[in-house]
Amino acid sequence: MSKNTAAEIHQETQSEETVPAFGYELIREVLLHEILGDDTAEILYWAGKKLARKYPLNSLDEIIDFFNKAGWGILTISKESKNELELELTSPIITKRMQNRKTQQTHQFQLEAGFLAEQIEIQKQVISEAFEHPRKKSAKVLFTIKWDKKDIVS
Template identity: 60%
Template sequence: MKDSTAIEQPIHSVDERTISIFGYELIRDILIPEILGKDTHEILYWAGKRLARKFPLEDFDALIDFFSKASWGQLLIIKESKNQLELELMSPRIAPRVKSKAEQYFQLEAGFLAQQIEFQKQVATAEAFEHPIKKSNKVHFTVKWEKQ
């Protein structure tokens, strides 16, 4: 297996094909945690980073578009400072995951965000933390980075 850090992959446009929500949730919420067990949290985070390396995105608009095409939800910037970015993710598919109290269910997105921000900000390291908000069925992410 090649261990590349930035392979340009085309993001196919959304067409008439759809994926069953049941099928998507069956794989993501039941099968993956069953296979990965107690390491699900960490593996999903690193899998998200690896996905980001395969799909490097040049700017935040491309990141928003990717989240939409991947059916991860609508991504918004809440606040940005010198070394930190606060984001919000909304989707009807988030509600059951937020209510399940399963933190690992947003680690794939967190890892993906961390790696994309690392690319886009051209920083040494970036790390993302998820904060599910049960009352509003949203997830907030905090991405922090260091230049050196």
């Protein structure tokens, strides 16, 4: 089985049809939690890493484009240093999710965090870890990706 690039998958599935936000949220915020239970966060983090390995990207710009095409939201760079990257994720769906009082305590962005950690690990060739920081008042998610240049991927 050959690996397709993210661009090839997007090209194959690109059409005028879209998935209603309700359907997307139903799967993401309800069904996955029912299936995965208490391990939801950990499993989604590792699933994000697996997605990144399946669709490796060559640059931060490609990661930003991937998030947009996948419908995950608008990803922007907040701050970058020699061993840390801060990114901000926004979208109308995230805003609605954050404002929904019924799910305010349950939404997670571990799939995206795992995806970011693995993409940075692949690009920089050092072990990377990502942390999510949902900001309910501003209806966005901040991600902190950290790495140690001495901790090289073998």
